[in-house]
Amino acid sequence: MKYSIILVFFIILGACKNVDSKVISIKEDVTFLSDDKLEGRQTGTKGEQAAADYIANRFKTLGLAPKGTEGYLQKFSFKPKTNPHQVVTYTVKDGDSTITGINIVGFLNNKAENTIVIGAHFDHLGYGAEGSLHRGERAIHNGADDNASGVSVLLNLASKLKNANTNNNYLFIAFSGEEMGLLGSNYFVKNPTIDIKKVNYMINMDMVGRLKADSTLAVYGVGTSPILRQTLKAHNTKFKLIDKESGVGPSDHTSFYNADIPVLHFFTGQHEDYHKPSDDADKLNIEGMELISNYIFNVISDLDNNGKLAFRKTKNESENVPRFKVGLGVIPDYLFDGKGMRIDGISEDKPAQKAGLQKGDIVIKIGDSTIVDMMSYMRALSAFETGQRTKVVVDRNGKQVEAEIEF
Structure with a gap:
């Protein structure tokens, strides 16, 4: 040292x-x-x-x-x-x-x-x-x-x-x-x-x-x-x-x-x-x-020539984030602007890996909830508790793949 x-x-x-x-x-x-x-x-x-x-x-x-x-x-x-x-x-x-x-x-x-x-x-x-x-x-x-x-x-x-x-x-x-x-x-x-x-x-x-x-x-x-x-x-x-x-x-x-x-x-x-x-x-x-x-x-x-910029308060987007107790064990692609939640990484020994999900998969459905963006993804997760099971549908290279997840 x-x-x-x-x-x-x-x-x-x-x-x-x-x-x-x-x-x-x-x-x-x-x-x-x-x-x-x-x-x-x-x-x-x-x-x-x-x-x-x-x-x-x-x-x-x-x-x-x-x-x-x-x-x-x-x-x-x-x-x-x-x-x-x-x-x-x-x-x-x-x-x-x-x-x-x-x-x-x-x-x-x-x-x-x-x-x-x-x-x-x-x-x-x-x-x-x-x-x-x-x-x-x-x-x-x-x-x-x-x-x-x-x-x-x-x-x-x-x-x-x-x-x-x-x-x-x-x-x-x-x-x-x-x-x-x-x-x-x-x-x-x-x-x-x-x-x-x-x-x-x-x-x-x-x-x-x-x-x-x-x-x-x-x-x-x-x-x-x-x-x-x-x-x-x-x-x-x-x-x-x-x-x-x-x-x-x-x-x-x-x-x-x-x-x-x-x-x-x-x-x-x-x-x-x-x-x-x-x-x-x-x-x-x-x-x-x-x-x-x-x-x-x-x-x-x-x-440089604009003098002192005017300050404006903005909406705190994090205040509206749903609380959830479970996760898929993935790293979301926060910059993805398509429909769904794109997976940018998979954590070892977590639900997503055990279910066979892959980096690049786009989650489009969890249980009965359609996933269109990060907010709907988090809202869907908030409905589940540890130990529960559900179906997850992902878009994998244009094809829909269904997997069973246990949280």
């Missing part, structure tokens, strides 16, 4: 010495951040500290000014929640269970009135913290897509914005504690190192490394300011866009939306390696990440 972290620092030092002579690519950043040597970047670990030092050094070489509370770093301590409804207390006095997370904050000062926040979380699940979907032997969860990909695009955007679009300042933040409940972004919003009222809008990138063959890109928060949807469409020449109005979702943009700040959240979709040790850099679409970086840069450029 100690040897591996020392080795990481030597690698960081070498990377930083060479940074002036060559541009660090998205591929180089994401490969470093998802290396086994960082041991999954779990919040509060030496691996996360090593990743934080790497990002802080990258900020420095990119010419960003430190804007944390200790140079580039903004540390926060907390005790993990004992139940999902508990509010996290950041100030703690005693106890071995205290964890310290680190946000890394860099500032590009254009002496403008307002500031755009560009963020991505850099923590992950270590050797398999709560939230892991791995059921085998203890293994490092490198989180290449989740979310070394977002941090790497953030660093690429910082390099692009150094000499462009000077009507706003830029605050780049790599957040800690996202996997434990958006803790780093929540802490920053409550303890900002700039005037939070001067934040123009916030861009968040979480899992942007797996752009699929059909180039589907989801963008959440398009309803949080009246101008956002038309701006996104005006610059889209590469993607099949799926836009969502709501500013609320399971990533760090939510913390800023709750502070009445317009947000855009970029996401290329879940996959069967999500929260598993197999989320490695060799499975990333590097060219797709570069396309997303260029697209976000063009959107920022278009908005």
